[in-house]
Amino acid sequence: MIDDPIETYLDDLLVHLRGSPRAVRRVLAEAEAHLRDAVDAGATPAEAVQRFGDAREVAARCSAQAAVPLPAILRELVLVIGLLGAVGAIAVGTSGLLSAGLDAAYGATFVAGDQPTVTYTTARCVEYHDLAPGESTCATAAARHHTDEIEVTRLATGVLGLGALGVWFWLERRWGRAHWRTNLTGAYVPVIGTTVFGVAALALGAQSLQALGWGSTNGLGQWLSAAIVSSVVAGGFAVVLFRELRRPPSMARV
């Protein structure tokens, strides 16, 4: 197959153009009509392309006219940060549910109990008994109080996350058909999600191992529940990232 300089040039132009799909299609259509007109007027395809100018330079000038408006950038940032924040808050809520499950299965000491070497002042002991009247010792009262705190705080965060996710879906539907998309799309969100939740999973896993290293399972549940949920969320983002990376780039020359 003989390579047509005009087709090659239009491919180059497409690769370098930035802007809304409509703006890109318009520039391409105008460029093709111009180049074909030049050939009809007697120029060779190579001459027509040479006279039209370097594809990168033409694309840069056209893209400068098509800079993304500030409101579109703000909308995209709100959507990206909102999604990551909502997923994070829901993950915290899920770890609260898991903590409650561990509490039911292994007791409050496993979730948030202090190490056996920890001692309590009399005043502190009285305070813990006031907060957890059903417990027989200072240590179990402290564990119950801290476990309740962890569960309630995390579950409340999860409820806020669900609310935030609802708002996100509403905004996404409202703004999703926007004419503009910024560069902050595609793989960026799953990269951030995989990184943030992956690092959190590693740190929380290390904290769990450290708790085990103290020679007792006291307090292990609070770290373990968070590490498990972070790992699952990081894995989910990694799957999305992998799928995104397998897709050919939208402006690729094939």
Add this chain to the structure above:
Amino acid sequence: MIKGHLDLLLLSVLRRGPQHGYALITSLAERSGGTFGLPEGTVYPALHKLESAGLVASEWSTIDGRKRRVYVITDQGRTALTAQRREWRLFARGMEAVLAT
């Protein structure tokens, strides 16, 4: 040097009637006697900028079986052209006066 005056040149050509990109560039080259040999592709972003500013309008049209974007000067564009021509003539007269001395 032509870049700074491309808007004026394009508006001036369009003042004579609607044109699509290729015809506009051909007119510009013919009327300038081949003086303005700028890369032809750079005219389109200039036209798009003029359209964003409301100085020209455009629409798709099929001419000789080929789809083309046809540009037409607006009233706002004519006003801007008049002002820019006046400025250019003042500038050219001043330059000429200085260079002649």
